[in-house]
Amino acid sequence: MVLCAVRQQLLSRSSSRAAWIRLLQSQSRGCVYSSIHGFNQEQIKEKLQAFPGGSIDLLKQESGVAVLTINHPSRMNAFSGSMMVDLEERVSQLESWTDGKGLIVQGAAGTFCSGSDLNAVRAISNPQDGMKMCMFMQNTLTRLLRLPLISVALVEGRALGGGAELLTACDFRLVAPGSVIQFVHKHMGLVPGWGGAARLVHIVGSQHALKLLGGALKVDPELGLQIGLADGVLEAPEVEEGAGSLLQQADNWLSRYTKGPAPVIRAVKKVVLSGRELPLSEALRTEKDVFGTVWGGPANLKALASKPNHK
Numbered sequence: 001m002v003l004c005a006v007r008q009q010l011l012s013r014s015s016s017r018a019a020w021i022r023l024l025q026s027q028s029r030g031c032v033y034s035s036i037h038g039f040n041q042e043q044i045k046e047k048l049q050a051f052p053g054g055s056i057d058l059l060k061q062e063s064g065v066a067v068l069t070i071n072h073p074s075r076m077n078a079f080s081g082s083m084m085v086d087l088e089e090r091v092s093q094l095e096s097w098t099d100g101k102g103l104i105v106q107g108a109a110g111t112f113c114s115g116s117d118l119n120a121v122r123a124i125s126n127p128q129d130g131m132k133m134c135m136f137m138q139n140t141l142t143r144l145l146r147l148p149l150i151s152v153a154l155v156e157g158r159a160l161g162g163g164a165e166l167l168t169a170c171d172f173r174l175v176a177p178g179s180v181i182q183f184v185h186k187h188m189g190l191v192p193g194w195g196g197a198a199r200l201v202h203i204v205g206s207q208h209a210l211k212l213l214g215g216a217l218k219v220d221p222e223l224g225l226q227i228g229l230a231d232g233v234l235e236a237p238e239v240e241e242g243a244g245s246l247l248q249q250a251d252n253w254l255s256r257y258t259k260g261p262a263p264v265i266r267a268v269k270k271v272v273l274s275g276r277e278l279p280l281s282e283a284l285r286t287e288k289d290v291f292g293t294v295w296g297g298p299a300n301l302k303a304l305a306s307k308p309n310h311k
Helices: 002-012 016-024 041-048 081-095 118-123 127-145 162-167 184-188 194-202 206-216 221-227 246-258 262-277 280-294 298-304
Strands: 055-061 065-071 102-107 150-155 156-161 173-177 179-180
Touching: 016 194, 041 081, 041 127, 055 081, 055 184, 065 127, 081 127, 102 127, 102 246, 127 162, 150 162, 150 246, 150 262, 156 162, 162 179, 162 194, 173 221, 173 246, 194 206, 221 246, 262 298
Parallel strands: 065 102, 102 150, 150 173, 156 179
Antiparallel strands: 055 065
């Protein structure tokens, strides 16, 4: 919260705006809202904690790829209030994981995530609390997307409402046979509030986004590939665990992008992130700064030593 407030104050000073943007790009916490916007994170966390159930589980692997599991099978992995707080805490842990390179986001027990637990939704249905929850989740999912890790959502079963929004906060999406992604917000008299609409436009374009949101269309694997919402379709596993499991397939798929030293993989994510979010001149300066962190580094020197000639 302190960093978010400082971020907004510094960026408001136009005379030093560009310099501070470059400085703050080196920080991993990419908050959208702070106290300047009337947002009190600890206050909304306390309110959300009053609605327990389920968990967000995090496993950091020696390979540098972590697995984040949405775990609330009795509610089709819907987010309870305490799970929203859990997610924010897991993102904080990933932000401080300097050896990390990749992240797989999955749901437990054969389904991805069915959105928000209606028990919690009904309890905070007044506009004031709804806006606070919205800001909290936008902050969390924006920080998830801005992690210096290459992330992929493993979509099995249903990804509905907030679950569909969650998968847009990953860099890639892999879908299992028979899975369905659906932005059902319209049926609930709503629009996405966790940043899903803005991210969806970046992923599939405004025309497809309008169709998915306005028509609450069910996106199967074939349609997902067609419109660019899915980056691949996994094979139906013959066994629950082992080489053919969906998680192992996702890990294998992601490995092509996370192979190599962590500083290099993290640098790749940072320059892509700056190119996506910053004006061109600022993105170029950020790219220069990130380039400086790997030029002459161990991976660069090793590559130069192993390839003395252009062959």
